[in-house]
Amino acid sequence: MATEKKSPRQGTKRSASDPTIELAQMPTTISHKYPISSDFSNDKDLLVPNEISNRAIGLLSCLTTRRLINISFTTLYQRSLKITWLDLLTRERRNLKSNINSVEKCFMINRLIAECTKDPYKFAQQTGELFEEIKSSMSTTFLSTWSAEDFYNQIIIWRRLQCQRRLFHIDYDEINRPQSLLTLQRFVSVLTNQYLNSYRVNPTIDNQNHLKKLLQHSFLIVAQPSIPECVAATKYEKTKDNYVAKLSSRIICLIDPDTIEKYFVLDSINVILYPFDRTVDSFGERQSALKWYTKPITDVENQIRMVLFAELDSISLQKLDIRNTRPLYSAKLCQLQFQIKVKTKEFHIEENLLYLSQPFGLCSHAQYYPEYVAKVLLYEVSLLTQTIDLMIHPDVLTDYLARYHVRIAGVKMKRHTCEYIRNILRIIYEGRKDVLMTAAFGIYEEILAQMISQMEMFIDHPFLAMMYHDGLFLGICNSALDQNLHGTREEPHILLRFNTLSTHQSIQHASVRFIVHNGQLIRATFHAKAFIDEMCRMIAEANSEKAKKIRLLSDTSNQTFYDFISYFDNELFRLDTAAAPMKDAYQPFIPILWNTMRTNTDLSEQQIPSPLFVVKTHPIDLSQTGASSMQVDTPHVMETHSQLPRTTEKITSQIDSIIFRVFEKLVDLLTKSTSPYSTQASTFLSSLVETNITQQKELITQAISECLQSPDFMEMSTQTSSDISSTSISADT
Secondary structure, three states: OOOOOOOOOOOOOOOOOOOOEEHHHOOOOOOOOOOOOOOHHHHHHHHOOOOOOHHHOOOOHHHHOOOOOOOOHHHHHHHHHHHOHHHHHHHHHHOOOOOHHHHHHHHHHHHHHHHHHHOHHHHHHHHHHHHHHHHHOOOOOOOOOOOHHHHHHHHHHHHHHHHHOOOOOOOHHHOOOOOOHHHHHHHHHHHHHHHHHHHHHOOOHHHHHHHHHHHHOOEEEEEEEEEOOEOOEEEEEEOOOOEEEEEEEEEEEOOOHHHHHHHEEEOOEEEEEEEOOOOOOOOOEEOOOEOOEEEEEEOOOOOEEEEEEEEEEEEEEOOEOOOOOOEOOOOEEEEEEEEEEEEEOOOOOEEEEEEEOOOEEEEOOHHHHHHHHHHHHHHHHHHHOOOOOOOOOHHHHHHHHHHHHHHHHOOOOOHHHHHHHHHHHHHHHHHHOOOOHHHHOOOOHHHHHHHHHHHOHHHHOHHHHHHHHHOOOOOOOOHHHHHHOOOOOOOOEEEEEEOOHHHOOOOOOOOEEEEEEOOOEEEEEOOHHHHHHHHHHHHHHOOOOHHHHOEEOOOOOOOEHHHHHHHOOOHHHHHOHHHOOOOOOOEEHHHHHHHHHHOOOOOOOOOOOOOOOOOOOOOOOOOOOOOOOOEEOHHHHOOOOOOHHHHHHHHHHHHHHHHHHHHHHHHHHHHHOOOOOHHHHHHHHHHHHOOOHHHHHHHHHHHHHHHHOOHHHHOOOOOOOOOOOOOOOOOOO
């Protein structure tokens, strides 16, 4: 199966399953006759997007993000209670269609099935605990001793949390867990009625200020600007009349829709786009106003509660740079301003509320996302650590990068990755800590962009995050770990990692290296265009007894190549025919040619076989992909004993013809060369062209053998493409 090129940084948008209803369409008294869906996952994602439960970090992460199965975790869990997780996952795997995306999903489902098979009770217990935690987040219970100040403090905590959660995972164990937003909604409704009654009885300035302060704390940006493909940047595209960029942000109102409709007039939200640096343009660009919608939410007691929210899905860029006709805010950090106007129906009280979003990058192409995420990340870390005018310490920055890793990959950063990142940042810090403060803030930007670019491979290929969690894939690490491999031909030693960070460019996708030591160190690279096909073949090779003898360098002891079996199932062969074993299997052309040349009727002619190119299949040989068109159909060559002499004679004749043409080409090239040694070599080769074909074979065989055993050649890549007819070899950087 030919590999399709994947679009970078693709994700799945989270959306509520129930259709939204415009507030204007709602009756004066909201009816509660809605079907109770009890889909706590969808409801939680609407209220507190980007919140990651500690119980979801790890293998279960893919079940909560819809990256694997486009069904909410709550629905999956409820189905598992009827047919078990094993049957549910097996059914999902059986329903996969034959394409590249399905192959990746099959890797992940295979891993979950392996985990479930190992201990079904533990798997069910873990998913059950996760379900109960999600359900508890929809609680509406609050203490009767609460005051208005308690409510205001809760809102401050929530605003800070939802700002941080766009980029970082925040553990509730680190902070005092705030009350749920449904709890705050219930409390603010009581408080609103209380303040309205107080002002009605005693219309003083103090009572008016109490009401205004309540309104100021009743709106919350729960989703800071982002897109599914990137947490803090977006790209614009040219339409017929202007430029448009996808961008998602969400605001909720904690006063319930019933109370709003009865006592207040709530206008649509005015949105203005500004450059983060206001000196570029202090006026901004006005966007389309946001309408308010209501949605039924199910609380922990299965009671329906209505929630009022507004959502942004795109921005329009009208202002152009007169120098290049691109959007004026192109290649800059930007910010949204939301203006909310609310007034009372009964009293002449009006409040204009302004809320500023966190900054985000605006660029022309997705390849620049890491650069802007790095800028935003540094800015937010400096705010959180109050080092806006100082250089961030490497230990602090490493901690926040680990939180970012959990946020986008769903798995914790390993110790070896943390230590490697900390050492790199420390070198930069020590080398630049005495520079001027104006230059110090951006010293980390380049290296952070490189790290973020590599981490985003976990978004493109979530199964890599699973392998990283299992210790089978080292992710971002020091390439010096290659020297820790000590294998033999009988027991090779391998590791998988990202390409070397120091030579990685942030605008490029990271590549995966396969390093093996079997007496000598060999570095191979999975080809970007055939990545899934080659990964599938590698996982299929792990399903063998030989794989148990191949040791794997990992943060977990005693792991072998056979441990990749957790990602294997025969369903892969249905989804990816390139990995399936076939009766008429082809073998690479070069090894067959080399083997044929060294097999000569002249028994006195002895050749030294190459340690790399042997006809026997090696369990970790990734070069045998189906992309090469120069291949020999070996089963048909050896059809019958009666045809053997004729077939052998035909092959020998063809190879002799090839060698003859190769020597002619060499003579021609040497004749045109200006080297002082070329004339002598040309004369010698010319004498062989018309004479001894055996000597010709011997010379080419020795040349190939010496070339393949040279250090430069051993730094090889397994990069193969369906568009290229021969295997390409490249050195690791």
